[in-house]
Amino acid sequence: MAGSAPELSGRPLWLLAELTYRCPLQCPYCSNPLDIARYDRELDTDDWLRVLREARELGAMQLGFSGGEPLVRRDLETLIGEARRLGYYSNLITSGVGMDGDRVARFKAAGLDHIQISFQASDETLNDFLGGTRTFQHKLDMARAVKAQGYPMVLNVVIHRRNIEHIEDIIRMTIELEADYVELASTQYYGWSRVNLDALLPTRAQLERAEAIAHDYQARYRDRTKIIYVVPDYFEDRPKACMNGWGSIFLTIAPDGSALPCHAATSLPGISFPNVRDHSVREIWYESEAFNHFRGFDWMAEPCRSCPEKTRDFGGCRCQAYLLTGDAANADPVCGKSPHHDRLVAEVERIDALSDANAAARPLVFRNMPNSRKFLA
Amino acid sequence: MSAITRESVPALVPMFRFQWEAAQECHVLLYPEGMVRLSSSAGEILKRVDGDRSVADIVADLKAAFPGADLEQDVLNFLDQARANGWIRA
Numbered sequence: 001m002a003g004s005a006p007e008l009s010g011r012p013l014w015l016l017a018e019l020t021y022r023c024p025l026q027c028p029y030c031s032n033p034l035d036i037a038r039y040d041r042e043l044d045t046d047d048w049l050r051v052l053r054e055a056r057e058l059g060a061m062q063l064g065f066s067g068g069e070p071l072v073r074r075d076l077e078t079l080i081g082e083a084r085r086l087g088y089y090s091n092l093i094t095s096g097v098g099m100d101g102d103r104v105a106r107f108k109a110a111g112l113d114h115i116q117i118s119f120q121a122s123d124e125t126l127n128d129f130l131g132g133t134r135t136f137q138h139k140l141d142m143a144r145a146v147k148a149q150g151y152p153m154v155l156n157v158v159i160h161r162r163n164i165e166h167i168e169d170i171i172r173m174t175i176e177l178e179a180d181y182v183e184l185a186s187t188q189y190y191g192w193s194r195v196n197l198d199a200l201l202p203t204r205a206q207l208e209r210a211e212a213i214a215h216d217y218q219a220r221y222r223d224r225t226k227i228i229y230v231v232p233d234y235f236e237d238r239p240k241a242c243m244n245g246w247g248s249i250f251l252t253i254a255p256d257g258s259a260l261p262c263h264a265a266t267s268l269p270g271i272s273f274p275n276v277r278d279h280s281v282r283e284i285w286y287e288s289e290a291f292n293h294f295r296g297f298d299w300m301a302e303p304c305r306s307c308p309e310k311t312r313d314f315g316g317c318r319c320q321a322y323l324l325t326g327d328a329a330n331a332d333p334v335c336g337k338s339p340h341h342d343r344l345v346a347e348v349e350r351i352d353a354l355s356d357a358n359a360a361a362r363p364l365v366f367r368n369m370p371n372s373r374k375f376l377a
Numbered sequence: 378m379s380a381i382t383r384e385s386v387p388a389l390v391p392m393f394r395f396q397w398e399a400a401q402e403c404h405v406l407l408y409p410e411g412m413v414r415l416s417s418s419a420g421e422i423l424k425r426v427d428g429d430r431s432v433a434d435i436v437a438d439l440k441a442a443f444p445g446a447d448l449e450q451d452v453l454n455f456l457d458q459a460r461a462n463g464w465i466r467a
């Protein structure tokens with residue numbers, strides 16, 4: 001099969017369909033862009049059906065229905081049905097708000113493969129405070145409904161300074177709910193969480209304790225529940241291989257039809273992202289300037305350009321490089337070789353020194369449309 | 378857990394979907410937010426894992442499809458590994 005290998009690795013295997021940025025919750029760590037209020041012209045059902053078909057033709061296998069809250073879309077059942085017909089493995093990534101037991105069953109009948117429900121905390125008051133609305137009891141009910149319907153279930157809890165001390169309770173709750181997978185995902189600091197950085201970044205001591213607890217439960221419950229603990233990269237000295245490389249296997253379609261190599265990429269200046277209203281998925285993936293922008297290694301600056309590790313981490317996250325160094329072509333400053341690394345370490349140490357009372361007293365900026373409009377103004 | 382034998386009847390764990398991918402020209406296993414590309418021999422074995430046939434049946438069927446190969450031990454090894462990965466029950 002000479003010649004087919006490069007193309008094989010260059011297919012969009014994962015399609016993330018961000019159906020809407022509307023959401024009944026307001027999590028202050030939300031990874032959506034700050035300008036969500038701009039996305040009021042959503043793709044319609046036919047656009048999405050075409051995107052699903054075109055991406056599947058290119059080889060996409062995994063499909064995430066996400067948002068915002070994808071349950072807001074009334075056509076979700078239709079999209080799920082088409083995804084099944086096309087042979088996708090479809091994942092619904094949801095807060096659980098916007099469905100009931102009947103809808104969970106309808107999704108199953110339409111062919112949905114898996115549901116991931118997010119919790120904000122294991123404590124009702126904290127959960128409802130962080131989400132900005134009362135959802136905790138409903139989430140419990142929905143987790144039970146998902147299991148009752150026989151889906152594999154992932155429970156996802158974003159971990160930060162406001163809930164990290166509860167990590168043991170959180171894990172116990174997910175085990176009681178019979179989750180197949182538990183993602184304890186440290187907040188990634190861009191978008192809304194970057195605005196709330198001082199209030200959300202845990203201390204090193206908190207992290208070490210949480211990690212030890214997570215590893216303990218990982219070992220004890222290996223046969224029942226797979227627990228995945230994601231360390232926040234601000235505390236590391238090598239970056240994550242962001243998206244497995246730009247335009248390598250991930251394709252995100254935002255609610256307005258913009259095609260992105262990563263769901264945070266709209267924050268990057270000077271790149272115009274193509275829209276599925278104007279172009280086919282094939283044109284976008286292979287030919288657009290945006291998807292070729294950081295492909296391969298030629299765009300790299302030093303120290304990445306001559307670094308032997310570049311084939312492993314691709315220089316880290318472009319959005320983080322831009323956010324923290326002002327130039328998206330720089331090394332991700334999480335990397336110890338980056339000339340900007342010291343500044344990141346200093347920032348982490350400054351926040352580490354904030355007393356808990358101090359961090360907790362900081363007002364959180366909640367993710368909602370009125371706040372988004374303030375960022376736009 | 379005892380080793381898989383000729384009498385074992387393996388079945389795919391329901392969380393996994395096994396299918397042929399034309400674009401990849403290989404069989405894959407799909408599961409929540411993940412995927413595994415399978416080698417052609419792994420694909421040929423898993424294709425025959427249906428919760429009904431025993432390992433002996435699977436080996437016999439493979440021998441008919443690929444004459445001359447002595448594959449029993451390879452099949453047993455692969456199924457042990459597949460069970461350790463959580464893909465099958467036996």
Ligand code: SF4
Pocket residue numbers: 023024025026027029030031032067068069095118367
């Ligand atoms: S993180 Fe919270 S606010 Fe953001 S989309 Fe998810 S549920 Fe909605």
Ligand code: SF4
Pocket residue numbers: 238239303304305307308309310311313314315316331332335336337338
């Ligand atoms: S210098 Fe660049 S390529 Fe090398 S390890 Fe750091 S981020 Fe990765």
